[in-house]
Amino acid sequence: MYDIKALYEAENISHAIQLLEKHPAAQIIAGGSDVLVQIREGKRAGAELVSIYGLEELRGVCLEQDDTLRIGSLTSFSHITRDPLIQRIIPVLGEAVDMVGGPQIRNIGTIGGNTCNGVTSADSASTLFAWDAVIELTGPEGSRRIPIQEFYIRAGKVDLRPAEIQTGILIQKKSYEGYAGHYIKYAMRNAMDIAALGCSVNVKLTADKKSIEDVRIAYGVAGPVPMRAVHAEEAGRGKKITEDSIERVSEAVLEDIMPRDSWRASKAFREHISKVLCKRALKEAILRAGYTELKTEHTDSLHVGTAYRGGEQG
Amino acid sequence: MSREQNIQYKLVRCKINGVERETMVDVRASLTDMLRGDYRLSSVKKGCEVGECGACNVLIDGECYNSCIYLAVWADGKEIRTLEGLLGENGELSDIQQAFIDETAVQCGFCTPGIIMSAVEILESGKEYTREELRKLLSGHLCRCTGYENILNAVEKTMKKRLGKL
Numbered sequence: 001m002y003d004i005k006a007l008y009e010a011e012n013i014s015h016a017i018q019l020l021e022k023h024p025a026a027q028i029i030a031g032g033s034d035v036l037v038q039i040r041e042g043k044r045a046g047a048e049l050v051s052i053y054g055l056e057e058l059r060g061v062c063l064e065q066d067d068t069l070r071i072g073s074l075t076s077f078s079h080i081t082r083d084p085l086i087q088r089i090i091p092v093l094g095e096a097v098d099m100v101g102g103p104q105i106r107n108i109g110t111i112g113g114n115t116c117n118g119v120t121s122a123d124s125a126s127t128l129f130a131w132d133a134v135i136e137l138t139g140p141e142g143s144r145r146i147p148i149q150e151f152y153i154r155a156g157k158v159d160l161r162p163a164e165i166q167t168g169i170l171i172q173k174k175s176y177e178g179y180a181g182h183y184i185k186y187a188m189r190n191a192m193d194i195a196a197l198g199c200s201v202n203v204k205l206t207a208d209k210k211s212i213e214d215v216r217i218a219y220g221v222a223g224p225v226p227m228r229a230v231h232a233e234e235a236g237r238g239k240k241i242t243e244d245s246i247e248r249v250s251e252a253v254l255e256d257i258m259p260r261d262s263w264r265a266s267k268a269f270r271e272h273i274s275k276v277l278c279k280r281a282l283k284e285a286i287l288r289a290g291y292t293e294l295k296t297e298h299t300d301s302l303h304v305g306t307a308y309r310g311g312e313q314g
Numbered sequence: 315m316s317r318e319q320n321i322q323y324k325l326v327r328c329k330i331n332g333v334e335r336e337t338m339v340d341v342r343a344s345l346t347d348m349l350r351g352d353y354r355l356s357s358v359k360k361g362c363e364v365g366e367c368g369a370c371n372v373l374i375d376g377e378c379y380n381s382c383i384y385l386a387v388w389a390d391g392k393e394i395r396t397l398e399g400l401l402g403e404n405g406e407l408s409d410i411q412q413a414f415i416d417e418t419a420v421q422c423g424f425c426t427p428g429i430i431m432s433a434v435e436i437l438e439s440g441k442e443y444t445r446e447e448l449r450k451l452l453s454g455h456l457c458r459c460t461g462y463e464n465i466l467n468a469v470e471k472t473m474k475k476r477l478g479k480l
Contacts, residue, residue, distance in 0.1 A: 002385075007322060007341040009387065029385075036344075036383045037364045053388055078377070102454025103432065104371055104380045191453030192366060 073112025130218035139164030331399030357397035368455035371428035421459030
């Protein structure tokens, strides 16, 4: 038995909002792979819960009328990985969430839960940051959409107002069209582990495939919340693709990141692998975007793994 | 809905190993609690109870879940399969269970039901996986006895047999 004070099961989105208004102390439970574990640990023991797990309307991936990719917040990691739209439009997201925990965790864990936890190590988060994802929140006043960077306020705290639930994650056409990306997770184990660092990079090449028209670089566990490496992006934008220009992008990463020491990895080690992962992910992204003249490193050797549900800080 | 200080119950109807069942469940119960306590399906083991070890793994609508971190009330309307459902009419073992015996993939046996249910999902996909893919597909399970190699052998051989390649 879990130490739960009360459980209210929402039948639809407006019912979920009503329940949250009626029980302001209640916490939202989606897949529960973090919430239930924290109840077991005692951290959230005695909680009142509003379960949104049954809301089928929040599951699935589709294209909206303006070709915005919409991912329902309750879509499980495994369903994201298998989804044909994800595989076509943003395969790197399917690959990133396929590194969360193990198979059973990927069946229960939801992308909405992964982002609403507000943890920096969430495997989906750096890729969503790197693709300018927009978060849709629905509450008593209706729906609002905000950039994912504004959604994360600080470690463990996201911009989820009273009685609001996250209903979708959106990626606009201008954010995905022509881009190709790669995510590297650095962790000690191949499964059931949390990232010591995660790096997601994507690029859009010029028509001749010789230069970088745009590059977006995002990190998890390089700071209290997932972040973009804006100086490094600036260093790469508009540059001709050479070993040298890629090197300069990865060097610039240190101007952006602020990792900390933790038992998982030291600050110095995280700074070091931040540069290495950036270089490797950038090279792979460039190759995926259609450039052919680059020597690859063994990106797979660092592609070690899989993180846990993401519900813990690095 | 009862008041907060009272224990809440909910009627949960679901299909378990092919049979429609229903029972009143304490909303605080995990699916492991319900399967073991209400239905005496003791193949569903209580291991870590925090979703790490996979000993409580069951199939829900064809996908594997750690039943320890799945609320029993969520099982309403679902189809659940446990190891007990693999037995034949006269209690015969299924091919994957027999393979675990033949390959010495069982030592203390505590992790075995959970791993076999993951193997069932793998085998029923009808796909052929490489050894490396099988490792990933079974990575949600901890076994402290076998070192995993014999488990992989059992799953791999059963997969190949079912595909007519062994």
